[in-house]
Amino acid sequence: SINDPFCFPTNEAAELVKQNEIEVVTSTALPIDCNPISTDKSERCSALHFMKKLVDITAQLGGRVTAGVNYAASGYTTGKLRTQQEIQWSVEHLCAVAEYASQYDIVVAVEPVKRFESHFLNTAEQALELLKLVDMPNIKVHLDTFHMNIEEKNLPDAIISCGDKLAHMHLVDSNRGVPGMGHIQWIDVFNALKKINYSGTACIETFNPEMIEESCKMTYLTRKFASTPQELASRGLRYLRAVETIVYD
Template sequence: MKPAVRRPDSAVWEMAAEGLREVAEHAESLGVIIGLEPVNRYETYLINTAEQALKLVKMIGADNVGIHLDTYHMNIEEKSFSDAVRTAGDKLIHIHLCENDRGIPGTGLVDWEDLFSALGEIQYRGNAALESFVDITDNMNTWVWRQLAKDGDTLVSEGTSFIRSMQRKYRLA
């Protein structure tokens, strides 16, 4: 498939909304909520920011469609973690928490104070997941070619400890 060489136009946005509207209708009949995740420019040209995700959520117009933010992609595409969270607002239903290098949260460049202060401000009560990597697997294209943590157990224990401390600090737990 040839990559896009221009920004998506209104026809692309409408086609995406129409297709996802059908998906949302079927998902609703099964009790499933859909989270649209903005990802970085190297993975898609349609939804890279919370603002774009909110635009598509509004175009779809289904109550079971929300926004799923990911700090890895936000670190590349957003100007501000807090502005992205505020933009998503009550449509934010899930968040992936990882460091800029996919390592242990709290050990890199992500502005965790900015992120968690905004999550506290909107009184976020949705789901969150630690999404980091330490191993090379055959089923993903997100390989990491250096050791980001001693091992998986260390990544999980230190990462969740840091995240829980931030949740407590901003009254999210």
């Protein structure tokens, strides 16, 4: 996740990508002062400036997708239902971002998140409605199983509803640990991905146990799921490979 593109070490990251032959997907959570649905025009302008810089970085890293909370500021809630004005502002913002990203052939994927983090976009259905309003071929959906577990009636159905509009997946368990640490039914999730012939990207999104103090401000995590990030990544990857074998072999 790139949460400050203006300070991101792009050249160093590009070298690591090259050395390790990594497929890059960037993501972000727009800060509160870069808010596409703010009543303050300067914050809306800052959001577009932020996203254009993120798209530039994505292109420099060879990425083809930039995802995340890119349609409203992360953590911004009004305590009310979203308004038509907010929808209009978000659509205008995403149209401009998508048009800018199209020069690089980059997809912009919107991530629905839990209601405690945004009043604006919480479900796959809402994301698909937003896509129709934007009506740009390079605007797609990014789903996160942690948020889906809170907001969706049925995870597989939500995945299937997105079909070829699904561009990226965050694979996270119900407690925000790696897959296998919570109660999400991963075989059902993978079967849904198989049903839509999903060939996009997916990653485990959890948080570095060595930086728990920093991450808890944003994620509200209050405990470590492993001693090291390497242990966390290895455990999650082993579990997902086992599920993949069951579903695809």
